[in-house]
Amino acid sequence: MPRKIVKSKYFFEEDFIETIGEVSTEKVKDWGPNSQLKVVGKSLSRIDGYDKVSGTAKFSFDISLPNMVYAKTLRCPLPHAKIKKIDISEAKKVPGVLAVLTYENAPKIPWYYGMSFLFDPHLRYEGDEVACIAAETEQIAVDALKLIHVEYEELPFVVDAGAAMKPGAAKVHDAGNVVRGEPQIYKRGDIEKGFKQADVVVEDTFSTQVEIHNPTEPHCSVVNWDGSRLTIWDSTQGVFSVRDAIAGYLKMPASKVRVIKKYMGGAFGSKLEAGKYTVMAALLARETGRPVRIALDRRAMNLAVGNRPGSVQKLKVGAKKDGTLTAMNHYSYGAAGAYPSGAGCSRPFRTLYKCFNVRSEEYTVFINTGRGRPFRAPGHVQGTFAFESIIDETAEKIGMDPLAFRIKNYAEVDPASNRPYTGKLLRQAYKRGAAAIGWQDRKPAGSGSGPVKTGLGVATQIWWGGGGPPAYATLKLNRDGSAHVIAGSQDLGTGTYTFIAQVAAEVLEIPMEKIQVTLGDTAVAPYCGSSGGSTTAPSVSPAVRDAAEQMKTKLISAAAAVLEIPGNQLVYKNGIISVKNKPDKKLTIANIVRRMRERVLLTTGARNANPSGYAINTFGAQFARVEVDTYTGRISVKKIVAAHDIGRVLNRKTLENQVHGGILQGLGFALIEERVMDEFTGKMLNANLYDYKMPAIYNVPEIEVIIVSEGDAKISNTGVKGIGEPAMIPTPAAIANAVYNAIGVRLKSLPITPDKVLMALQG
Amino acid sequence: MNEKSKSKGISRRKFIQGVGTGVIGSTVLLDTLQAAPEKKGENGEHAGKQLLFLKVNGKTVRSMIEPRTTLVEILRNHLHLTGTKVVCNHGECGACTVLLDGEAVYSCHILALDAAGKEVITVEGLLSGEKLHPLQQAFVEHDGLQCGFCTSGQIMSARALLLKNRHPAEQEVVEGMSGNICRCGAYPKIIESVLAAGGQR
Ligand code: FES
Ligand code: FES
Secondary structure, rough: OOEEEEEEEEEEEEEEEEEEEEEOOOOOOOOOHHHHHHEEEOOOOOOOOOHHHOOOOOOOOOOOOOOOOOEEEOOOOOEEEEEEEEOHHHHHHHHOEEEEOOOOOOOOOOEOOOOOOOOEEEOOOOEEEEEEEEEEEEHHHHHHHOOOEEEEEEOOOOOHHHHHHHHOOOOOOOOOOOOHHOOEEEEEEEEHHHHHHEEEEEEEEEEEEEEEOOOOOOOOOEEEOOOOOOEEOOOOHHHHHHHHHHHHHHHHHHEHHHHOOOOOOOOOOOOOOOOOOHHHHHHHHHOOOEEHHHHOHHHHHHHOOEEEOOEEEEHHHEEEOOOOOEEEEEEEEEEEOOOOOOOOHHHHHOOOOOOOEEEEEEEEEEEEOOOOOOOOOOOHHHHHHHHHHHHHHHHOOOOOHHHHHHHHOOOEEEOOOEEEEEOOHHHHHHHHHHHHHOOHHOOOOOOOOOOEEEEEEEEEEOOOOOOOOOOEEEEEEEEOOEEEEOOOOOOOOOOOOHHHHHHHHHOOOOOOEEEEEEOOEOOOOOOOOOOOOOOHHHHHHHHHHHHHHHHHHHHHHHHHHHHHHHHHHEEOOOOOOEEEEEEEEEEEEEHHHOOOOEEHHHEEOOOOOOOOOEEOOOEEEEOOOOOOOOOOOOOEEEEEEEEOOOOOOEEEHHHHHHHHHHHHHHHHHHOOOOOOEOOOOEOOOOOOOOOOOOOOOHHEEEEEEEEEOOOOOOOOOEEEEOOOOOOOOHHHHHHHHHHHHHHHOOOOOOOHHHHHHHHOOOO | OOOOHHOOOOOHHHHHHHHHHOOOHHHHHHHHHOOOOOOOOOOOOOOOOEEEEEEEEEEEEEEEEOOOOEHHHHHHOOOOOOOOOOOOOOOOOOOOOOOOOEEEHHHHOEEEHOOOOOEEOOOOHHOOOEEEOOHHHHHOOOOOOOOOOOOHHHHHHHHHHHHHOOOOOOHHHHHHHHOOOOOOHHHHHHHHHHHHOOOOO
């Protein structure tokens, strides 16, 4: 869409004014390596740092409106039940209670793909929503909840995926416990033939636990009606997706719903969809005529707003003596929870290595627990743990170094589609990572002496994270050379605000301090997708660069028009346009904008389409060094080296921070975190932060971050790919492989807790 | 969890149990409270409101509150100091950490009346006007945060640590900050920030 700016004239009031009109632009050049850039890639401090350290940042949780009331939800205490009778009369009498919603008086709004309703008398998990109260204070609402009397009919339940697949298991839904009634099957080549060609065949079963997101900021909304217009401050990863969903649920025009999210206290996938609580708050606000705030407590956070489904994975791998993979089979099952979500985990298995004969069969089943939601690299974290474990086992069986075995089966093209990659620097990641961890000193498994044994492990990561359209950014340039970028994206703590300012500063050559960024407001921002899939930076940064390049072109064209000198004889530097070889003949942004009789120049940039015919992926290898105390079973992760190919780094400081975060969540998944269900009562036993352990500051290993890529010019004008999910994917597998290398016994079930280590050591 | 607020004063559960039988929270409270009328409040708030005096960020606060009100509820809901966050509301994560007479406490886990007559400093109280405290500045420069929701608590724990130990070593930082969960896993840079503020780097 080339555009250009030319001089034009029109009659305004009493006189002709000279003005400038836009007619076209050109395509922008690749940036080259970061060493050639001034702002992008540098370790700059976050521009929203001040707000967050001073306590002035307003998270959705902190929004308070005049006359606001508080909503609280009554949740089902049983794993499976029907409401026989519900009596809200006593609760309604409590002074300060303003409204009570139950399935008897609330509109029937279909939920979970039409399988249930906003309020449904059939409750399918502990934590399912029974009623919602609005009251003058949160405490009154909590008190009143206790006065709602519910008589439940208890129904048979099942809370374990394996048990749910057995014949005669309690049914979560009438149609049966297997989601869609059948497994997801993938195949290429002929595995029978492939296994016949193999010199060794390794078979093993791995399992992973259910993990809870537990972001620090609770899921929450503050809603306010102005007649038929609804404003929602929501803790969400996607303001537009919430807007559209809420408009749909409430049957109102999307233009009348405004969703705002300035800051959010973490999500990790659990805040990608609109919540029931938001709709409940909107209904209560309409009924009471007052703004409503609703926030989940920590118990509800653990029960009702998502989890990473567990998995049981039976894998079979065949290889020749020289290390060539000949066939691979994957069978797995995992639980969606009470309503559909994905529990599949075979993607890395299908795409990580060159292998022509591959088959996978995955079952997702219903159980009576809260529904799963995407969790940082859904499927890939658990799938990579099992797959990279059996790859290690296979390497050992044929007597090859695990790293050499992986390189032997390096995929030069995407094994599933046979398409070339836009870029793949995994070899460099292996090489530099191995050097950093000291791979050459790796000892045979379990060969150390003494009670505390050291081990090294490696695991590989593949993910998408290339981003794509649609994503837009609007740039407003003021007369004084300051700028404002507005995008419909969101910053999850990932540094979106900051990289947007950096990209604009890089192109326009104006100081970072002069740039303001607005995100997460559907009323003012052009559309961007939800922040998930590690797509925010790769989708949004090119749109910002496009907007800024258009602005630069506009300024040059305007200067050419003002000076009556062809644009190609002008040079743009630091916000000043001068004539080549005549440096004193120049115009500042202010001069130009004034001559144009404008105060604000506006451009909107767009993310380009991705190139066709390519696979776009991120890659990486992580290396772990661990110590295992064979007396206590305690594992201490000493060092992780993370070497990744993720295109261009926009900000080294925030990038490192995100890699640290991914690794620590991976460490938590490998060693610490686990939802514990009681099979006899169907209840979660650790729905709080004391019993649901997460990594703490004393779990932090030494971490070395190596980025082997400079930018993937094939995908966009910034060549950026995402890092949020890639950083977590290989960590558990690398740790598990290192534990094996230390003690010579393989731990196949996560989390690898000391009791499991001791049991394994005793054989 | 570390020593922080858990050992201080009387637990909320005990306190709530006690209200019905006329047990009163602490001795400080006895000096400062006034018995409220017996009837229920207009809006149905709990009967028996009591008067609380507190010093918050250098300012004296006077408020009629229900005895079961926690310190963080006073800070956030009554004083609108929303820098202090609530994550678990059960003394399990450190997000609500403030200074109470110079000691780090979990403000979700302490009754406001237990803090009566004492001096509370919140994250907002570290600012001078709009200017950041050097500790806050260190968190910006060393990127000791991601989403920022645990950050106020981290900073207040660090503040308490640095008040006691001006130049903590890395292991002392890890110990001092071990009562604060950061789900984003910004720990390495939190450690760096606190060390920088303590002048070790
Ligand atoms: S909110 Fe107070 S310790 Fe978690
Ligand atoms: S920065 Fe997000 S929880 Fe610590």
